[in-house]
Amino acid sequence: MGRSISGPNEGKTLVRKESWTEERYQVVVTHACSECGDVRREQSIRTVEANKTSDDIYRR
């Protein structure tokens, strides 16, 4: 991440550790034509990073 240049952690390197749960959703979008009433469905998968946590640790 970077090195602290002032304060109590001066000279130490900041290391960030992140963890999360990957959740996948099926997304359905319906398009309806206002003129003829045609309906078209689009499906896709959306991936979300849930329960995200991060820990910052300063190391020499």
Ligand SMILES: [Zn+2]
């Ligand atoms: Zn139409």
